[in-house]
Amino acid sequence: MLEAAEVVFAAKGVSASTEDVARAAGVGVGTVFRHFPTKEALLEALYRGRLQRMAEAARATADAEDPGEAFFSLLADAVEHSATKIAVADALTKAGVDVHRASAEESRELTEALTALLLRAQRVGAVRPDLALPDLMAVLVGASRAAEHATSAESRSRVVGLILGGLRASRSG
Amino acid sequence: MLEAAEVVFAAKGVSASTEDVARAAGVGVGTVFRHFPTKEALLEALYRGRLQRMAEAARATADAEDPGEAFFSLLADAVEHSATKIAVADALTKAGVDVHRASAEESRELTEALTALLLRAQRVGAVRPDLALPDLMAVLVGASRAAEHATSAESRSRVVGLILGGLRASRSG
Numbered sequence: 001m002l003e004a005a006e007v008v009f010a011a012k013g014v015s016a017s018t019e020d021v022a023r024a025a026g027v028g029v030g031t032v033f034r035h036f037p038t039k040e041a042l043l044e045a046l047y048r049g050r051l052q053r054m055a056e057a058a059r060a061t062a063d064a065e066d067p068g069e070a071f072f073s074l075l076a077d078a079v080e081h082s083a084t085k086i087a088v089a090d091a092l093t094k095a096g097v098d099v100h101r102a103s104a105e106e107s108r109e110l111t112e113a114l115t116a117l118l119l120r121a122q123r124v125g126a127v128r129p130d131l132a133l134p135d136l137m138a139v140l141v142g143a144s145r146a147a148e149h150a151t152s153a154e155s156r157s158r159v160v161g162l163i164l165g166g167l168r169a170s171r172s173g
Numbered sequence: 174m175l176e177a178a179e180v181v182f183a184a185k186g187v188s189a190s191t192e193d194v195a196r197a198a199g200v201g202v203g204t205v206f207r208h209f210p211t212k213e214a215l216l217e218a219l220y221r222g223r224l225q226r227m228a229e230a231a232r233a234t235a236d237a238e239d240p241g242e243a244f245f246s247l248l249a250d251a252v253e254h255s256a257t258k259i260a261v262a263d264a265l266t267k268a269g270v271d272v273h274r275a276s277a278e279e280s281r282e283l284t285e286a287l288t289a290l291l292l293r294a295q296r297v298g299a300v301r302p303d304l305a306l307p308d309l310m311a312v313l314v315g316a317s318r319a320a321e322h323a324t325s326a327e328s329r330s331r332v333v334g335l336i337l338g339g340l341r342a343s344r345s346g
Contacts, residue, residue: 130331134324138332141322146315151307158303159311166339 001025002049005042010084014091040095044102047088051106054078058113068126071117072164075140079160082144128169139167174198174208175222178215183257187264213268217275220261224279227251231286241299244290245337248313252333255317301342312340
């Protein structure tokens, strides 16, 4: 149901209704309300669910043959979902929810999983050895904002590729 | 006076007072009020002045020996000033001013000067030949947001260098 909700909110924005979510999930409105009595509860679950899924995706790459490829594909996915994530966080903040506090556990797990993946990608020489996690998070924010600002899908993909490309270890150095 | 105002707003935020600006500019408050009867008038002049100065700086590099260096140093300067620029634009929007409309002429001049500089930097092989101006603007937004999000001055400088570095032409290709 959360994945259906995420698709709906990505397509319609955070003003999408519980009815839209129920329809997309193929369940009754009552079922959605039973799980999420308020819109805020649904948005919070959505936000925490996104962090959880990212952490799981990062952990799932532990045995990946190519940790560099796994790293860059996870980042591209994060940028792809960032607009909805930011919109959901903004809506929650407006509704008076302390998003960082509400998702502290998920954030911690994501940070842990991402740090491990970053180290693996650095160990195989795919990512600059001097890149620390706070730098990576700032670059991710930058790539997401640049993606939002791009004027076409082609430009978005070029711009994101160019920014994330800066994380790669240079072959000559 | 505008440059003094920019320094004051960068240091104190857009809530800085006309008195602060007068003190920094070494003039009386009356003089500031005579030029800018309202806070909005001051902020608007500040915003347009920033675009104008960037356009002038870009034009001034027309004879630069190293257009690549001129290009990257202008971008670094733009990112450096972006937080104040965004804050001023946000304050104007909140005050009901259509910032884009108010600065249309300055924007046009900046776009023209920046396009010329980009072409010169591409001609000497310093910047990726496939970079178009809209992509560059999106990357600049991304670099500015990443800079805002960085957790220290060192991280900010690494992150901005890394993102703008993605604009460089690769030596191998």
